[in-house]
Amino acid sequence: MQATLEQSAGVCRVRLQxxxxxxxxxxxxxxxxxxxxxxxxxxxxxxxxxxxxITAMQLLWAxxxxxxxxxxxxxxxxxxxxxxLLGFREAGFENIPIxxxxxxxxxxxxxxxxxxxxxxxxxxx
Amino acid sequence: MTDKFKQAFIEEARDIxxxxxxSLLELNENRTDRELVGRVFRAMHTIKGSGGMFGFDKLxxxxxxxxxxxxxxxxxxxxxxxxxVNLSLSALDxxxxxxxxxxxxGQASDEVCQDLTAKLRxxxxxxxxxxxxxxxxxxxxxxxxxxxxxxxxxxxxxxxGADLMRNGADPLxxxxxxxxxxxxxxxxxxxxxxxxxxxxxxxxxVSWDMVLTTGxxxxxxxxxxxxVTDLCELTIEPMKEATPAPVVAQVAAPISPVTALAGAxxxxxxxxxxxxxxxASPSASPxxxxxxxxxxxxxxxxxxxxxxxxxxxxxxxNATSIRVPAAKLDQFVDLVGExxxxxxxxxxxxxxxxDPEVVAVSEEIERLTTALREKSIGIRMLPIRxxxxxxxxxxxxxxxxLHKEVELTIEGAETELDKSVLDQLNDPMMHLIRNSMxxxxxxxxxxxxxxxxxxxxxxxxxxxSGASVLISIADDGGxxxxxxxxxxxxxxxxxxxxxxxxxxxxxxxxxxxGFSTARQITDVSGRGVGMxxxxxxxxxxxxxxxxxSKPGIGTTVTLRLPLTLAIIDGxxxxxxxxxxxxxxxxxxxxxxxxxKDIEKxxxxxxxxxxxxxxPYIRLREYFNMPEKRPERExxxxxxxxxxxxxxxxxxVLGDHQTxxxxxxxxxxxxxxxxxxxxxxxxxxxxxxxxxxxxxxxLRTMTVGSRAGAREKSRLAVKEAAGAMAASS
Numbered sequence: 121m122q123a124t125l126e127q128s129a130g131v132c133r134v135r136l137q138x139x140x141x142x143x144x145x146x147x148x149x150x151x152x153x154x155x156x157x158x159x160x161x162x163x164x165x166x167x168x169x170x171x172x173x174i175t176a177m178q179l180l181w182a183x184x185x186x187x188x189x190x191x192x193x194x195x196x197x198x199x200x201x202x203x204x205l206l207g208f209r210e211a212g213f214e215n216i217p218i219x220x221x222x223x224x225x226x227x228x229x230x231x232x233x234x235x236x237x238x239x240x241x242x243x244x245x
Numbered sequence: 246m247t248d249k250f251k252q253a254f255i256e257e258a259r260d261i262x263x264x265x266x267x268s269l270l271e272l273n274e275n276r277t278d279r280e281l282v283g284r285v286f287r288a289m290h291t292i293k294g295s296g297g298m299f300g301f302d303k304l305x306x307x308x309x310x311x312x313x314x315x316x317x318x319x320x321x322x323x324x325x326x327x328x329x330v331n332l333s334l335s336a337l338d339x340x341x342x343x344x345x346x347x348x349x350x351g352q353a354s355d356e357v358c359q360d361l362t363a364k365l366r367x368x369x370x371x372x373x374x375x376x377x378x379x380x381x382x383x384x385x386x387x388x389x390x391x392x393x394x395x396x397x398x399x400x401x402x403x404x405x406g407a408d409l410m411r412n413g414a415d416p417l418x419x420x421x422x423x424x425x426x427x428x429x430x431x432x433x434x435x436x437x438x439x440x441x442x443x444x445x446x447x448x449x450x451v452s453w454d455m456v457l458t459t460g461x462x463x464x465x466x467x468x469x470x471x472x473v474t475d476l477c478e479l480t481i482e483p484m485k486e487a488t489p490a491p492v493v494a495q496v497a498a499p500i501s502p503v504t505a506l507a508g509a510x511x512x513x514x515x516x517x518x519x520x521x522x523x524x525a526s527p528s529a530s531p532x533x534x535x536x537x538x539x540x541x542x543x544x545x546x547x548x549x550x551x552x553x554x555x556x557x558x559x560x561x562x563n564a565t566s567i568r569v570p571a572a573k574l575d576q577f578v579d580l581v582g583e584x585x586x587x588x589x590x591x592x593x594x595x596x597x598x599x600d601p602e603v604v605a606v607s608e609e610i611e612r613l614t615t616a617l618r619e620k621s622i623g624i625r626m627l628p629i630r631x632x633x634x635x636x637x638x639x640x641x642x643x644x645x646x647l648h649k650e651v652e653l654t655i656e657g658a659e660t661e662l663d664k665s666v667l668d669q670l671n672d673p674m675m676h677l678i679r680n681s682m683x684x685x686x687x688x689x690x691x692x693x694x695x696x697x698x699x700x701x702x703x704x705x706x707x708x709x710s711g712a713s714v715l716i717s718i719a720d721d722g723g724x725x726x727x728x729x730x731x732x733x734x735x736x737x738x739x740x741x742x743x744x745x746x747x748x749x750x751x752x753x754x755x756x757x758x759g760f761s762t763a764r765q766i767t768d769v770s771g772r773g774v775g776m777x778x779x780x781x782x783x784x785x786x787x788x789x790x791x792x793x794s795k796p797g798i799g800t801t802v803t804l805r806l807p808l809t810l811a812i813i814d815g816x817x818x819x820x821x822x823x824x825x826x827x828x829x830x831x832x833x834x835x836x837x838x839x840x841k842d843i844e845k846x847x848x849x850x851x852x853x854x855x856x857x858x859x860p861y862i863r864l865r866e867y868f869n870m871p872e873k874r875p876e877r878e879x880x881x882x883x884x885x886x887x888x889x890x891x892x893x894x895x896x897v898l899g900d901h902q903t904x905x906x907x908x909x910x911x912x913x914x915x916x917x918x919x920x921x922x923x924x925x926x927x928x929x930x931x932x933x934x935x936x937x938x939x940x941x942x943l944r945t946m947t948v949g950s951r952a953g954a955r956e957k958s959r960l961a962v963k964e965a966a967g968a969m970a971a972s973s
Contacts, residue, residue, distance in 0.1 A: 142410050142411070142446075142447050145446035145447050146446045146447070148446065149441065149444065149446040152441060153441060153442065156441070173410075173415060173417060174410065174415070174416050174417060174449050174451055175410060175446055175447060175448075175449065177451070178435070178438050178444070178449070178450055178451055179441065179444065179446060181435055181438055182438050182439070182440065182441035182444050183441050185438070185440070185441070186440060186441045186442075189440075207417065210417060210420055210421065210424075210431065211416070211417055211420070211431065211433055211451070211453075212431030212432045212433035212453055212455075213433050
């Protein structure tokens with residue numbers, strides 16, 4: 121995994137490339153923490169990610185939570201590869217805001233209201 | 246990281262193989278025990294699965310054939326035969342060789358591998374035409390699963406433990422595997438994910454509630470999680486009442502096409518007579534339907550009355566124990582030993598300074614060190630089970646080769662012994678069992694003629710007795726012909742022709758070096774081969790051997806072994822300025838020896854202890870120390886194989902629990918000293934071996950070259966003490 125932080129006017133864009141797996145989980149956590157500390161808006165770009173495991177998903181979720189708590193914006197930016205979306209879906213994260221994106225949308229705001237929704241009906245993508 | 250996991254796999258696989266071996270041998274005795282078949286199958290499945298997971302593809306492929314064979318057995322399409330058991334045992338050897346190869350030791354032969362694979366295939370292929378008679382299975386085309394199985398919904402709750410991902414398991418992959426069983430709906434619960442700052446990035450905090458719609462049974466669902474059962478919480482429950490489905494249909498697992506086939510066949514032809522158990526209680530055991538129907542009955546039995554997914558081996562101990570390389574443990578015990586020495590020095594100083602505060606601290610430290618030492622020794626203690634179980638195979642193979650019927654029974658397998666003792670126990674026990682099998686146990690015809698059961702028994706047992714462990718190897722064979730042994734011993738000049746010998750003394754002659762090798766006496770008495778090897782190994786362990794035998798009834802060889810080799814309880818004694826430790830275990834009492842006593846005995850080295858005449862060895866003389874005897878000396882009376890003997894010393898300083906240090910390679914020839922220890926003041930005390938001291942004294946006495954031998958040992962001991970003092 122490779123994480124690149126791009127800062128501009130209070131917005132920090134974290135570009136993640138390669139496999140986001142347990143091997144790089146500590147690194148991802150550090151990058152996300154760094155980004156959270158340095159900006160008011162966090163954009164995570166998964167366009168070049170090639171794989172995503174549970175450790176990465178829960179880190180993204182935790183980052184999202186942290187941003188929400190401090191009133192910052194958190195978005196998954198960029199075209200998320202279909203494979204990553206499938207991963208989110210398979211892990212049952214489909215109702216989880218961070219994954220509730222269409223692959224087309226460039227940047228989606230998180231809807232805090234949908235957190236904790238209990239439905240297990242699959243959502244069409 | 247991968248290597249670490251591979252290593253863990255290899256170690257685990259070795260454990261499983263040991264278990265597997267004994268299960269197979271047990272199966273050979275009880276060929277219809279379905280639970281055993283299930284156990285064997287699961288062990289193989291585990292090896293295959295984790296082998297594949299860690300990149301042992303060749304191994305996994307090989308085990309696959311073996312597993313298939315037992316799948317056939319589970320499905321009643323193949324009966325357990327000697328052929329299958331022997332083939333499986335050979336296959337186990339091959340798996341062991343493959344594991345050895347993986348750690349760079351030796352090479353597994355590919356030919357053997359192919360040969361075994363071919364034989365296994367032939368065995369399993371046969372089943373297609375010759376099914377077990379009890380279950381005539383017509384050749385039915387495999388129906389699609391859906392056609393024969395009712396699908397139902399299962400609620401699966403899966404909560405990975407803290408280390409699940411660190412151990413290389415991936416929940417996503419597990420769920421993907423679940424999806425292969427049927428339609429899966431997944432809901433992740435994220436409530437346990439901590440704030441990002443406190444989050445352990447390598448731990449999975451997510452848990453899942455899933456609904457799986459499948460025709461597979463709980464067993465098959467649990468099988469998906471088979472490698473992580475220790476690492477997660479898992480519950481599998483049926484959601485709601487499904488249309489009554491034949492039990493067999495539910496157990497058909499798509500995991501194995503063979504199982505599926507059996508399910509299909511059973512559903513079409515077998516017609517279970519008993520309705521399925523109420524769905525609300527997943528723990529209910531499958532009904533005793535027709536044999537063909539119980540395709541996985543043995544498997545589910547193991548899970549009976551336990552939450553699904555938890556297996557028999559998952560005792561709490563398993564889940565909470567850790568694996569540590571033995572070398573690390575040895576280092577630890579070594580360090581504790583050093584600590585004991587330093588503590589002794591501290592205590593010494595504290596007493597000399599007469600400082601109550603330091604004494605108090607020193608006493609506290611003493612208490613802690615003692616506890617620490619006991620605990621550290623305890624860690625090294627292992628049940629003898631594995632050592633005993635290993636001999637099942639030996640007995641099985643030997644019985645086959647010798648055409649004898651022998652059953653091995655085990656008692657007290659939970660008795661714990663120090664690992665280093667256990668490690669060195671294998672050889673002597675193997676020799677003893679071989680002897681029993683070869684010479685002790687008669688042929689079936691002979692046994693019948695003698696009115697005995699044709700099947701003989703070898704009984705291994707272990708039990709504690711004070712600071713020792715008694716291990717006995719008993720057979721119900723012909724026993725030892727004491728007269729023949731005696732005759733032979735006289736012939737060899739080991740005993741005088743008119744010597745008065747008790748039976749046990751005669752039997753112990755067998756242990757004499759060279760007694761066995763010269764001539765075959767097996768036809769007369771049995772015993773002999775390698776008995777002095779046994780004696781030597783047991784003596785190395787500071788143990789003793791006792792043989793009892795009754796003609797026509799059997800022979801029992803009992804090994805008395807110390808619990809541990811690292812520590813010895815001894816009595817610290819002084820002769821001049823030299824310190825010695827005598828093992829407490831053999832010491833009976835200390836009595837005073839005055840000039841008067843010596844005069845009474847006319848200068849002979851014997852003492853009268855409450856009417857009993859006890860010969861003694863004066864260590865001062867034995868080690869050739871200056872002839873300046875104190876007015877009062879002390880005799881330490883010790884029990885040896887040769888009877889009671891006294892050792893005369895200047896002073897007895899008290900009991901002393903010591904950590905034994907080896908003298909090193911140079912002093913290996915010094916027999917009468919079993920090691921050395923460092924005292925509180927930094928001096929070295931040699932630990933004496935009373936047994937060998939007495940034997941040496943007797944030998945030099947009879948040979949008549951006492952002075953020469955004494956001189957030799959004195960020099961060696963002196964040298965050893967000097968070297969130890971120099972190195973400490």
